[in-house]
Amino acid sequence: MKEKIKILVVDDEEVVCRSVNRILSKEGYRVDEALRPEVALEKMKGAGYDLVFTDWKMPGIDGMELIARIKEIRPETDIVMITGYSSIESAVKAMSLGAFNYIPKPFTPNELSNITARAIERRRLLREERSKAEKTYVIFEYVMPDDLYYLPEHAWVRVGEGKEVAEIGIDDVYQKTIGRITKIDLPEPGGLVTQGNPYAEIHASGERIYQSFSPISGMVAEVNQELKRDAGLVNKDPYGKGWIARVNPSSLEEDLKNLLHGDAVIKWWLKREIIERRQENYVNVVALDPKFKFEIAAEPGGEKIRSCFACGTCTAICPVREIDDEYNPRKIIRMALLGMREEVLASNFIWLCASCYSCEEYCPQGVKFTEVINAIKNIAVREGHIPPSFITQLELIRTHGRLYPIDDFDNKKRKKEGLPPIRMEAGGAERTYELSGLKKMMTKTVRPSP
């Protein structure tokens, strides 16, 4: 497998090229060198490469420009930018141009080898994802909750109230591409961390050791002791129970400027995807409503939507999905998290939930998807999206207090069979509808779904 992976290293320092070549060739990859960016571009026009390592500062075409030009020629190529430790801003810029990752100089053979392995794993995940029949809507391989700040594809930071303590961890892309985490060498409380520099070592399956880069600078106040017992928490819940450290920031305002947050995260992703020419499956970013997930979370039952980690367990267990792809819990929740409000609320598929609760029973995150879908449906109804059969049900219960009215004829039959009469409640559920506000809502917004 490895011998099929072709790697190009671009650096005006021959010693760097040789060194990268030697390390990765030993691992079994096919490695070429280019001492000048122009030569690299010529080589790219030929057979092309799966992965390119490029220096940032080179005479003539610099690393940034080279990334952009390689992406024009071969958008599927993964690129790793070789940078200095202090150039995190450039690293983020490089990644927004389509670079897969960055590696700070000086690096060890192990770091080089691991970053290569991650790039290859990411390619595999993308191929796998693309082959799935989930192409109606956005392909959003990784989960990045938008209330956090990101050093994309690496780390996140959650800023607490008062900004005195910030929680940091690794993001979903990072954890997915390094595989099963077996151990984490945590930093010492009281130690200093610097934005863009390594602060923890992550041991993953295959005996690989990865560096985790800090998204901010400051002093470590606390580390997640739970990770000593179960480092796999990072795989299971990278943004929650899998936090790594709490830091007293030293220059938070400045650090945050170098990170991505909120809508910028979605835009960054979309730009990345467009660079990789996969934009045809994407929705208009302007139409996304990043507040939609908070709206759902505010509904009874919707509280845990943001804990979803898109693992797909709900989809695997869903009896409706087994029959019809149109109903796909994972896809629905991803659309909701991404902010595809109108598409979700006006859809017919939200009404296909069987309310069987299987997804809830097996969800590792306790998301309670059946309740989440009920929360979504409650919002949809308020916006006027309700299937005709539900309007009929609402009317029957309002007027008779039950779905199946019992009349005198039915009661005669019941009597004949020795069953007691069913007395219909006078006024049905009208009074309850008034108390709950449903009656008012029905006159205003309840109309059939398109």
Add this chain to the structure above:
Amino acid sequence: MKYALFLGCTIPARARNYELSLRKTASVLGIEFVDIEGFGCCGFPIKSVHHETFLLLAAKSLILAEEHSLDICCPCSACTSVLTEVNKKLSEDKDLRQSVVEKLSPGKTYRFQDSIRVRHIARVLYEDVGIEKIKSQLKRQLTGLSVAPHYGCHYLKPSEIYGGFDDPGNPKSLDELIEAIRAKPVSYEGKDRCCGGAVLAMNENISLAIAEKKLKNVKEAGADAISLICPFCSVMFDDNQRSIETKFSESYQLPVLYYTQLLGLALGFDERELGLNMNKVKTAELVARLGQKL
């Protein structure tokens, strides 16, 4: 054992065979049912449409039961689930309880789960009546009858509201109830899966396909009949079995009996007393195979 009987919407209109067999079997097992005027819809059909209305409808019935100082027994699994959920929620969340009670019965106080329990009839039979008592009342052996238990969804799920009763992934209470009447419970693929009923009004194709899958698995496992404990599951497997056979060009001819009907047969009631004449898939052949009354 005295319970307020909560029949819900479907049973009085579409599952009188369930109600008949339920009342008959309860009478010999020491269960007394009280029919409370004012019980209507449990709120289940409205949960996905308007949460507040769902909450108030369920709370209204719970309040009625508490005013009668009676636990609720539901033969319908969806009613059980909804009433159990709201009963739990209102006893745990003081603010919510106050706001709900203020709307429905201003100035009064109710304790909900701290005062009354909600129990499915199968759980009442399993826990409150008990396997031994059932065995002691048998008047007819169902030996040789292979029965596939269909648990449905809401009898055990969501499990967090049921306080650890049975295991929704590998349930056994209905199997044991079947064993108690000397029939043989049959294990089959997808035993814990849904009947598809909740999707019927929205998409008949999906709904029937889900039910068909189960019928197929049950048939392949060699069961003589399906036994279930929810009226809407019966709509799917009994009422719709012919439509499923036509749609999927299959022949199942699988009798579908409420557990209380099977129990009634074992307790010595005749077919008509148990409403077996109302079952859509004919049960005469199956009943003919049973042993004589003792």
